[in-house]
Amino acid sequence: MSGVRVVRVLIDSPLPQLDRLFDYAVPPALAGEVAAGIRIKVPLRSAGRVVDAYVVEVDNEPDVGERPLSEIDTVVSSVPVLPEGLYRLARRAADRAAGSASDILRLVIPKRMVRAEKAWLAGEGAVPTIVSGDAAEHARATLGAFPGLREAIRAAERLAVDAPPHPVLTSAGEVGGWADLLAAAAVDTLAAGRSAVVVVPDHRDQAQIERALAARVDDAAIVRDDARRSGPVRYAGFLRMLADTPCIVVGNRSAVYAPVHRVGLVAIWDDGDPLLTEPLSPGVHARDAALIRQELDGCALLFAGHTRTTDVERLVQLGFVRDIPAARRRSPRVVLSATQEGERRGVRIPSTAFRAARDALAEGPVLVQVARPGYAPVLVCAECRRPARCRHCEGPLRARSIGAVPECSWCARAARGWTCVHCGSEKVRLASSGSERTAEELGRAFPGVRIIVSDGGHQVEGVPATPALVIATRGAEPPAEGGYRAVVLLDGERMLLSDDLRIGEAALRWWSNAAALAAPDAPVHLVGVTGSVARALATWSQSAYARAELASRAPLRMPPAVRVAAVDGDAPSVETAVAALREAVPALDDDSVLGPASRPEGGMRALVRFDYRLGADVAASLRSSVVAAALRTRRSRGRAPASTGTPPTLRVRVDLPDLDL
Known part of the structure; x- marks a missing residue:
């Protein structure tokens, strides 16, 4: 077929205005090397330099005289690292999220390693695997x-x-x-x-x-x-x-x-x-x-x-x-532990959970889940209970051990001679116990028992079947050989105090994953928590809890009953994007857009709530606004001196899990 060989390429760039296919001519010297999916370098006139790109399509055009094309510069590699299916997936995912396909491909396709590539090309390929x-x-x-x-x-x-x-x-x-x-x-x-x-x-x-x-x-x-x-x-x-x-x-x-x-x-x-x-x-x-x-x-x-x-x-x-349900439903033995009559109100570990842990230690390891790492993540005034703050930077104070001088979590200065700015008190108290303080307390309660701390700073991969107390933060619980002989879930009420829309859902997940580490018939004690979340764990009916949560969010138009997008930037850019969105998607009602409102870190944010059927139209409009804002920024940079700084850009994030203003 006569004509000019043309490739359509996706430029590897974070700039939203470049998130489309560009046509380039293939010089005769490279005609035999170019194929779909390979890495190449192409000249970019607007940038005045050569940039990386992927070949998405290869075609022949009979005449390109009316639109002269630049030629590709070099072929980086002959290995087709971008199959057609991967490009389609990246394109669809990016369009749904009002983003760029190149941003997704940057996460998926590793950087080229010449030695590894040569070894692969020199080899015989993958050996077929036969499942026995x-x-x-x-x-x-x-x-x-x-x-x-x-x-x-x-x-x-x-x-x-x-x-x-x-x-x-x-x-x-x-x-x-x-x-x-x-x-x-x-x-x-x-x-x-x-x-x-x-x-x-x-x-x-x-x-x-x-x-x-x-x-x-x-x-x-x-x-x-x-x-x-x-x-x-x-x-x-x-x-x-x-x-x-x-x-x-x-x-x-x-x-x-x-x-x-x-x-x-x-x-x-x-x-x-x-x-x-x-x-x-x-x-x-x-x-x-x-x-x-x-x-x-x-x-x-x-x-x-x-x-x-x-x-x-x-x-x-x-x-x-x-x-698809299991043929035989199995669930851990969950006990809702509360303080008993005669026990001090607010005791951290009720007697029922304490006895269960003590009895289980005779057989093997016991897991204790806590909310936070460290010793005492939060200190408060002993009189007015307000958070204790550093006098230098206003950061929160913490304590590394009982009797230690408090220090700032931000600037690490010791808070000697601290006084409360609200009531003048000179005393602080521990408002919460982290993994290390819990380990210290339980070490005194169970002398001679091995204590293992597993949190972000002390990662433990596994625990043997010998007796031990494992103090772990949520998500850092290591599996135990044969399963834990008992599981105690502490700080549940504190976990549920978060203002996160999905905190109940998240807490149920933390507790369920920890309970699943228990040995068959081992007790799982959830301490101090009542209500629907506790009942869902006790009856192992997490799906029913999710149905109830979904039903309660639908009338309030909370995710995931609807989709939510966040539009961030300076006030003019956000207002322009919202106005363009309302014009492009007239099906959005007056309650669909929340804000714009100022952000603590600067700039403005608007939240857009929309039905799933409107997703494609909303994403396309927001993406157009991002590209328009980027072009305005580029023009501003061209006119303004470098000392004036970089104008703010518009940022869009689709499918927020929560209405976080």
């Missing part, structure tokens, strides 16, 4: 605990299951029942000749999934995708995903985009964990990306957790996701 008969049979038996689950996965349905709340012993070590279930689903999918992607919040969950898989398939079948791995190793793993041989990908939130061959299953564990929310622009949650991928690729989608988020429950109520 025993592994396939074990996977079928594990999935059989949920009638119809295996067939639904093979039929590429959208599914939600409540994970088994008990540990499981495998040949590679002990794992949670949830890890055993998801590993079985992945292995069964691999046995059918298709790839599986398992997305988990953090490295501890990833380690459990890997142990569960190691007991069933060869290590060559597993691709680990997380930011903790070195650049060459991660890039080699990415190249393995691009091969035509199915595999199992295990990783954190960005793994949901893994460009594997013939994906048959995407499984997400504990989608309520905030770690699955991408903090970088455009901030697409792994759950939303998985829903888009399921639609595009026609694969199965599995949501698993010890609790049910209101987001997934909404999809279940709509019939978009199918709930």
Whole structure:
């Protein structure tokens, strides 16, 4: 075919005005090297320099005389790292979130490592993995605990299951029942000749999934995708995903985009964990990306957790996701512990929970969950109970031990001779107990017992079956060999005092995940909490709690009953964006936009509440406003001297979990 060979490229740039395909001509010298998906460099006239880009399409045009095209500069690599499916997924996810596709691809495609790439090209490719008969049979038996689950996965349905709340012993070590279930689903999918992607919040969950898989398939079948791995190793793993041989990908939130061959299953564990929310622009949650991928690729989608988020429950109520219950319902033995008659009111550990911990220590480890790390995160005035503040920077004061001089959490200055500015008192008291102070108190109550602290500063991966008291902050509870012989959940009332819309949902998730670490029939004591959240834990009816929460939010137009977008920037930019939105989407009523209101850190914010049916129109309008604001900023920079500073830009974040003004 005669004509000029033309490529349509996506420029790797954070600038929103460049988030579209650009046409470039292919010089004859590079005609044999250019293919869809490869990395290249192209000249950018507006910037006056050469930039990185991906080839999305290659075409031949008979005549481009009326629109002269710049030629591509160089071919960076001949490896097609951007398959068509990955581009479509990134484009759809970015459009839904009013963001840029290049921002998503930057999270997914690792930086090029020449040595790893040459080793891959010189090799023979991925070795086909054969699932043994025993592994396939074990996977079928594990999935059989949920009638119809295996067939639904093979039929590429959208599914939600409540994970088994008990540990499981495998040949590679002990794992949670949830890890055993998801590993079985992945292995069964691999046995059918298709790839599986398992997305988990953090490295501890990833380690459990890997142990569960190691007991069933060869290590060559597993691709680990997380930011903790070195650049060459991660890039080699990415190249393995691009091969035509199915595999199992295990990783954190960005793994949901893994460009594997013939994906048959995407499984997400504990989608309520905030770690699955991408903090970088455009901030697409792994759950939303998985829903888009399921639609595009026609694969199965599995949501698993010890609790049910209101987001997934909404999809279940709509019939978009199918709930598959277990054939036999199993739940931990939860006890709602309160102070008994004759006990001092406000005692931190009631006698029932204390006795349960003491008796359980004769058999093995006991888990005590607390709200915060450290010794005493908060000090207050002993007289007026107002927070104790540093006289130099107004930061909160803390204490490292009993009798120690308080110090500032911000500037680290010692607060000797402190006096309250409100009442003049010179005394402070501990308003809360962190993990270290709790460990000190329980160490005195249980002399001779080993104390283990697990929090952000003391990470513990696992606990042996010997007697020990494990003091852990929420989310940092290490699994114990054989399960904990008792679990005590403290500071529940303090956790529920947060003004977060989803605090009840979050607290139920924290408690349920800790309760699932208990050995069969071991007591789980929830201390000092009553109400619907406590009842949901005691009856192990988290799905019912999610339904009730969803029903209560719908009349108030709170997420996830509606979607929420935040528009941040200077006052003129925000007001212009809101006005343009109202004009572009007339279906928005007067109550849809909250604000604009000033932000403590400066600038303005407006919140937009909108129905799911309006999502595409709202995202397109907000995206147009972001591009317009960026162009205005560029023109301002061109006219104003550098000393005047950078004009503020407009920022948009879609799908906020809460109405946070």
